[in-house]
Amino acid sequence: MFFAGGAGSIGAVSDLLDLVQESVVRHDADGRVTGWNAASQTLYGHSRSDAVGQPLHELLKTRRESLAGIEAALRAHGAWEGDVVRRTAADVAVTVRLKCFRHEGGFVETGIDVSAQRRAEDAMTRAEHRYSNVFQAMAVSFWELDFTPVGAMVQRLVRAGVADLGAYFDAHPDFVRRMIRATRVIDVNDLSIGLLGRGDKQEMLASLEPYWPEESQHVYAQSVVAAVQGRPHFATETRLTSIDGRVFDVWFTACFPPQMPARGKLLIGIIDISADKKAKTALETSEQRYRMLFHFLPVAMVQLDRSELAGVFETLRAEGVRDLKAYFDSHPGFYDYAANAIRVVEVNRRAVELFAAPDEADLTGPVARLWSEAGDVIRRSMAARFAGASRFEAEMKIRTFDGHIRDVLYVAYFPEAFGRSALGLSCLVDVSDRVAAQAALSQVQAEFTHAARVSMLGELTASIAHEVNQPLGAILTNGEAALRWLQRPEPDLEELRALSTRTVADARRAADIIRRIRGLATRGAPEDATLALNGVVEEVMLFLQPELRRRGVEAVLDLAPGLPDTRGDRVQFQQVLANLAVNAMQAMGERDGRRLTIRTALDADGMLAAEVEDTGPGIDPGHRDRLFDSFFTTKDGGMGIGLAICRSIVEAHGGRIDAVDVPHGACFRFTLPVARADRGPR
Amino acid sequence: MTRLPLICIIDDDESMRLALAGLVRSFGFAAQAFGCAEDFMRADAAPACIITDIQMPGLSGIGLKQWLDRRSSAAPVIMITARSEPHVLAQARASGAVCLLKKPFDADALLACLKKAKVA
Numbered sequence: 001m002f003f004a005g006g007a008g009s010i011g012a013v014s015d016l017l018d019l020v021q022e023s024v025v026r027h028d029a030d031g032r033v034t035g036w037n038a039a040s041q042t043l044y045g046h047s048r049s050d051a052v053g054q055p056l057h058e059l060l061k062t063r064r065e066s067l068a069g070i071e072a073a074l075r076a077h078g079a080w081e082g083d084v085v086r087r088t089a090a091d092v093a094v095t096v097r098l099k100c101f102r103h104e105g106g107f108v109e110t111g112i113d114v115s116a117q118r119r120a121e122d123a124m125t126r127a128e129h130r131y132s133n134v135f136q137a138m139a140v141s142f143w144e145l146d147f148t149p150v151g152a153m154v155q156r157l158v159r160a161g162v163a164d165l166g167a168y169f170d171a172h173p174d175f176v177r178r179m180i181r182a183t184r185v186i187d188v189n190d191l192s193i194g195l196l197g198r199g200d201k202q203e204m205l206a207s208l209e210p211y212w213p214e215e216s217q218h219v220y221a222q223s224v225v226a227a228v229q230g231r232p233h234f235a236t237e238t239r240l241t242s243i244d245g246r247v248f249d250v251w252f253t254a255c256f257p258p259q260m261p262a263r264g265k266l267l268i269g270i271i272d273i274s275a276d277k278k279a280k281t282a283l284e285t286s287e288q289r290y291r292m293l294f295h296f297l298p299v300a301m302v303q304l305d306r307s308e309l310a311g312v313f314e315t316l317r318a319e320g321v322r323d324l325k326a327y328f329d330s331h332p333g334f335y336d337y338a339a340n341a342i343r344v345v346e347v348n349r350r351a352v353e354l355f356a357a358p359d360e361a362d363l364t365g366p367v368a369r370l371w372s373e374a375g376d377v378i379r380r381s382m383a384a385r386f387a388g389a390s391r392f393e394a395e396m397k398i399r400t401f402d403g404h405i406r407d408v409l410y411v412a413y414f415p416e417a418f419g420r421s422a423l424g425l426s427c428l429v430d431v432s433d434r435v436a437a438q439a440a441l442s443q444v445q446a447e448f449t450h451a452a453r454v455s456m457l458g459e460l461t462a463s464i465a466h467e468v469n470q471p472l473g474a475i476l477t478n479g480e481a482a483l484r485w486l487q488r489p490e491p492d493l494e495e496l497r498a499l500s501t502r503t504v505a506d507a508r509r510a511a512d513i514i515r516r517i518r519g520l521a522t523r524g525a526p527e528d529a530t531l532a533l534n535g536v537v538e539e540v541m542l543f544l545q546p547e548l549r550r551r552g553v554e555a556v557l558d559l560a561p562g563l564p565d566t567r568g569d570r571v572q573f574q575q576v577l578a579n580l581a582v583n584a585m586q587a588m589g590e591r592d593g594r595r596l597t598i599r600t601a602l603d604a605d606g607m608l609a610a611e612v613e614d615t616g617p618g619i620d621p622g623h624r625d626r627l628f629d630s631f632f633t634t635k636d637g638g639m640g641i642g643l644a645i646c647r648s649i650v651e652a653h654g655g656r657i658d659a660v661d662v663p664h665g666a667c668f669r670f671t672l673p674v675a676r677a678d679r680g681p682r
Numbered sequence: 683m684t685r686l687p688l689i690c691i692i693d694d695d696e697s698m699r700l701a702l703a704g705l706v707r708s709f710g711f712a713a714q715a716f717g718c719a720e721d722f723m724r725a726d727a728a729p730a731c732i733i734t735d736i737q738m739p740g741l742s743g744i745g746l747k748q749w750l751d752r753r754s755s756a757a758p759v760i761m762i763t764a765r766s767e768p769h770v771l772a773q774a775r776a777s778g779a780v781c782l783l784k785k786p787f788d789a790d791a792l793l794a795c796l797k798k799a800k801v802a
Contacts, residue, residue: 466764473764473786474697477705480789484708499704506697549739550765 023096023111026103027056034106043096043113045089060086070100078102083114141192141250141270145208148264149182154228165228169221173214176221183208186265195272196242204243213241223254227266232256240270248274300351300408300428302344304367306385307423309341313386324386328379335379339368342424354408354430356400373397373405381412385424390414395431407435445648446526452645453520453575459582463547464517471510478503516543519571520578526569530675533566533573533600533608534559540577541598548596551585558599566608567675568653576646576657580612580668583642587616587666607655608674613667619659627659646670686712687730687801692722692746693762694738698785702733702762705789709802719746729757731801733792736763736774747777758799762787 017024018038026035033056036048044051044060051059057067066084073080079101086094095118096111153175154165162168169176185205188197196211197204212220219238226234235253242248251271294301313324321327328335347363355370357363363370371378377396384392392412397405409429457464482499485491516539537559548555581596588594599611619627628647643657650657650670657670689706693699694717703713711730716722719734719741732750736743747759761779763770774782781795796802 462765469764469785470695471697474695474701476786476788477698477701481701481705481708484705484789495704495707499701502697502700502704506701509697550737 021112024108025051025056025111026106026108028106031055031057033059035108040111043088043094043111044086050089060088062086070098074100074102074107083118140189141195141272142189143185143192143208143268143270144187145266145268146184146186146264147179147182147266149184150179150224151264153179153182154224158228166221166225169225170218173217176217177209177214179224180212180217180220181207181209192270195270196240198242198244210243211240213239213247215239219252223252223268226254227256230256237273248272294346295348297348298350300354300430301348302351302363302367302370302426302428303346304424304426305343305345306341309338309382312338312341316386324383325379328383335382336368338382339371339378340366342367344370351428354400354406354428355398356402356404358401362401370398371396373399374410377410381410385412385414395435398428406430407432449572449575449645449649452579452642453571456575456579456582456642457517457521459586460544460547460578463550464513466550467513467546468510471506471513474506475503475510478506520574524571526572528567529570530565530567531570531573533563533610533672534561536570536573537577537598537600537610539570540574540581543574544578544581547582547585551588551594553585553588553594553596556595556597558597560599560601563600563602563608564674566653566672568672569649572649572653573672576649576670577610577612579642579646580670583668584612584614584616584666588614589616591616602674603671605671606674607671609669609671611660611667611669613662613665615665617666618662618664619666624659628657686710688712688714688727689796689801690722690727690729690732690757691715692717692719692732692734692738692743694718694735698735702792705792706733708789709793709796711796711801719743719749722746723749731758731760731796731799733760733762736761736770737765743779744773744777747779751778758801760792760795760799 017035020037021039023040023043024035024037025033025040027033033051033054036046036051040051041047046054046059056062062070063085066082070080070082070084079099081097081099083095083097086096088094093115094113095115097114098109098111100107100109157165157168185208188201188204193199193201193204216238219236222236223234233253233255235251238250238252239247240250240252249272251273253269253271255267255269294303316324316327343366344364347360351357351363352360355363367378374396377394380394381392390413392410392414394410396408396410398408399405407430409427409431411427411429413425413427478499482496482503485495485499520543537557541555541557544555577598581598584596585594588596593615595615597611597613599613601609601611603609628643647657650672654673655671657668660667660669689711691699691702691706691713693702693715696717699715699717703715706713714725714727714729716725718738722732723741723746732746734743734746741749743759743761743763747761750757750759758780759778760781760783761774761777762783762785763774764785765771766784771782780799783791783795793802
């Protein structure tokens with residue numbers, strides 16, 4: 001064989017070996033090189049003379065991890081095959097595919113350079129790895145499709161002479177549908193299962209048809225045309241259907257890498273753009289929607305351009321102005337300027353109706369014109385904006401174009417979205433009806449309260465008549481006595497003077513009584529005055545004294561000294577006390593030990609409290625819950641409004657009224673808030 | 683100087699009380715006024731006639747008449763009242779008063795009562 005024989009033969013063999021493409025190296029049992037062909041020189045860069053006699057593995061820096069394996073294999077089997085990495089004379093790494101075997105007391109190895117192949121293989125591995133990562137990890141639905149049957153269908157068409165595939169597909173939607181049906185899904189990534197499937201991958205490895213709605217057929221046709229035309233990819237926006245019928249917008253990409261169509265495979269990527277699509281649609285429609293809302297909301301809306309004033313506000317702020325209200329006060333012309341600097345730029349239909357304006361255009365311009373009846377509301381609105389508020393709300397009046405005054409709820413928005421302060425939006429809600437209803441309601445309430453008072457006076461008629469009759473009777477008697485004295489031959493002037501003095505005093509007393517009754521009987525607007533509760537009790541006692549006397553009721557006053565004042569309507573408080581007292585007197589009837597106690601105190605909650613207690617039969621427990629209900633009465637001929645009115649009066653003043661448990665008789669207790677020291681009379 | 687007959691007036695209403703006293707004096711009698719029956723009873727007066735209100739704090743005019751009856755007082759009693767409830771009027775009449783006057787009354791009516799009481 002090549003290495004056998006003497007020197008001559010070695011030379012001949014060596015020459016022969018030099019013709020071999022592979023590196024052939026012989027080494028002895030110690031690993032020293034004994035033979036080195038030309039290919040070895042080419043591969044490793046070492047000349048034969050340099051190499052021969054050198055330890056092979058040291059010379060070529062054969063990777064250590066390979067060495068042990070090679071040597072063990074050679075010892076055991078006499079042969080080894082595999083790749084090793086070595087370094088050339090120029091210190092370049094080469095991957096060599098070796099075949100080693102024992103030969104005549106030494107070893108022979110053949111080697112070929114597989115570096116390029118390995119690099120290609122590594123690259124392939126990396127690419128595959130990358131691909132599989134991308135396939136799973138990207139937020140793209142990837143589909144690997146087998147369109148071998150489709151390829152065959154298209155080829156048949158081409159062979160049949162169809163030149164323009166696109167036109168053919170357009171004309172034959174059924175053919176396209178058949179192609180889609182014939183397209184098989186080989187693999188999908190996880191995202192696809194979530195996006196178009198329903199959790200089961202196997203279920204999806206079938207025809208492409210379920211995912212391809214008719215409306216998107218042309219996209220499939222176009223991608224086939226693109227593939228046939230040899231384009232590397234085809235992408236478009238289209239709509240696909242999930243396996244359970246949900247239609248959504250996708251970005252569809254088909255890739256035709258050169259070798260894939262050859263293998264009948266195709267990769268498509270699908271990106272769900274429904275959210276994008278929605279956002280885009282939303283953006284496009286939001287302006288439209290805003291316009292719709294603005295114009296058709298059943299609330300009058302006014303869009304304002306505040307840019308000029310915004311600049312002025314900035315300047316004022318820079319100058320250190322913090323309180324615009326105070327600035328208005330110290331600069332009398334500023335409000336007029338400001339109200340003319342804000343301009344109405346747009347109004348909606350309801351605003352036109354509200355103002356009874358002939359046309360939208362009549363409402364645009366400086367706001368000063370529209371807010372002529374606003375009082376200080378617009379001033380306050382501006383101050384609120386100046387102070388950084390994003391919203392302001394108040395009731396005000398407007399004058400309509402046909403001359404009416406209407407009550408409106410004015411709401412001003414200064415949305416940040418509208419920019420720092422350039423635009424404002426104001427809503428006007430017509431509350432005229434509500435205001436009118438409220439006025440009517442308080443009118444009714446006032447009438448009811450008055451009616452209750454008159455009704456209570458009616459129950460006191462006897463004692464009122466008595467009370468008035470006393471001074472009148474005395475006046476009459478005095479007058480007659482005076483006349484008799486005058487008829488005497490010598491009138492007693494002293495007696496006459498005394499009579500006249502008493503007559504005047506009695507007339508005054510009668511007038512006082514009348515005035516007290518008239519105070520209760522007439523109806524005036526409720527007052528809001530600072531009142532001493534004890535004073536009110538004493539006034540009521542004056543009024544009730546005749547009735548108490550008439551009924552033989554002992555009155556006990558237990559008034560806490562030094563109570564703070566309350567606020568409210570004197571007559572209404574008198575009414576509450578008188579009503580409770582009259583009820584108490586009536587409840588006691590002719591029972592023995594008739595006693596009426598009125599107490600005042602400051603309670604634990606800091607409220608003024610008054611109690612009216614009697615020694616009557618007490619309150620029937622079954623009636624307790626309904627005592628203060630309107631039209632609830634236990635009295636013959638009673639209207640049942642007394643206590644209801646008492647409650648409405650007390651509650652309107654911020655207090656409460658209740659029946660309190662006492663061992664004998666009944667006790668009603670009401671509270672009133674203490675007047676705040678910082679509030680003067682209005 | 684002959685002593686004028688004494689008329690005692692009992693009424694809790696001061697105006698009325700003073701007015702009656704003045705009127706009685708203008709008739710030519712002596713008058714003494716009391717604010718309540720108890721005051722009169724304590725005064726131990728010897729009137730020719732008593733004019734009393736019916737409804738008063740403490741003893742009423744009717745109670746006073748009963749007290750006078752128990753004392754066998756011969757003094758005639760004229761009752762006056764501002765009340766018009768029938769039971770009050772009936773009680774007054776039953777009590778033995780010579781006269782019952784409803785306030786307000788005129789001077790002649792009182793004078794007629796005093797005549798009926800045989801004072802005038």
